[in-house]
Amino acid sequence: MRIDLNADLGEGFGIWRLGDDEQLLDVVTSANVACGFHAGDPPTMRRICALAADRGVAIGAQVGYRDLAGFGRRRIEVDPAELEAEVLYQIGALEGCARAAGTRVRYVKPHGALYNTAADERGVADAVASAIALFDRGLPLLGLPGSALEAAAAAAxxxxxxxxxxDRAYRPDGRLVARGEPGAVIDDPYEVVARAAAFAVQHRVTASDGSTITVEARSLCVHGDTPGAVYLAREIRRTLVDAGTTLAPFTT
Structure with a gap:
């Protein structure tokens, strides 16, 4: 068994810091680095890229809506051509920081509202996938299985x-429970760790209605802004290793 462990990093801005990036980089195998639209700024992007390169952690561009005030968690209506350009811009900005650290961007992952909207709306998903193809058709797109993003990636x-x-609750159809709904974010560390093991070993999880659904995943996400994120990440890593799972980036 082999799986990647990813986390959202570099989500501070200016003098503000969110999460413990350095400690998480000692645990995860891939880093979703904020590219300045929903969070992050050029100095933070350079710092995270340098730290990730030193640790052999894969760098991914976490692209989002232009929404610093809402942390990219508000849906915004954007013309598809404009969205394509904004995603392309964000990937390019992080690539510059990655090259300065002697590495490169190795995948792309949408953030927050863009992630959820692109999972359901093909037009949004096509704009994201098209931007990636324009930059580098070999860059993987990390997203929700069975979503519009997966179909858009195949088409592009x-x-x-x-x-x-x-640490997120699932609906019976395999989509994530919306953050505004009760129980959307799971804060019980024992349950989070147990769910991580179920994903990696059994490829299944208990949905919000109590049913068991199959989720085939090659990467497992732990949110860096979740309370106790470092502890959770460490426990997940320890549990997966103990279960005989190899933790490694999904891309080289």
Whole structure:
């Protein structure tokens, strides 16, 4: 068994810091680095890229809506051509920081509202996948399995990597429970760790209605802004290793 462990990093801005990036980089195998639209700024992007390169952690561009005030968690209506350009811009900005650190961007993952909207709306998903193809058709797109993003990636000729969320609740149809709904974010560390093991070993999870659904994932996400994120990440890593799972980036 082999799986990637990813986390959202570099989500501070200016003098503000969110999460413990350095400690998480000692645990995860891939880093979804904020590219300045929903969070992050050039100095933070450079710092995270340098730290990730030193640790052999794969760098991914976490692209989002232009929404610093809402942390990219508000749906915004954007013309598809404009969205394509904004995603392309964000990937390019992080690539510059990655090259300065002696590495490169190795995948792309939408953030927050863009992630959820692109999972359901093909037009939004096509704009994201098209931007990736314009930049580098070999860059994998990390997203929700069975979503519009997966279909858009296939149409654009972009590799797709399915992921799962240890600390998010799932609907019976395999979509995530919306953050505004009760129980959307799971804060019980024991349950989070147990769900991570179920994803990696059994490829299944208990949905919000109590049913068991199958989720085939090659990468497992732990949110860096979740309370106790470092502890959770460490426990997930320890549990997966103990279960005989190899933790490694999904891309080289």
């Amino acid at each position: 000729g972009v590799p797709f990597v399915p992921e799962a969320f240890a």
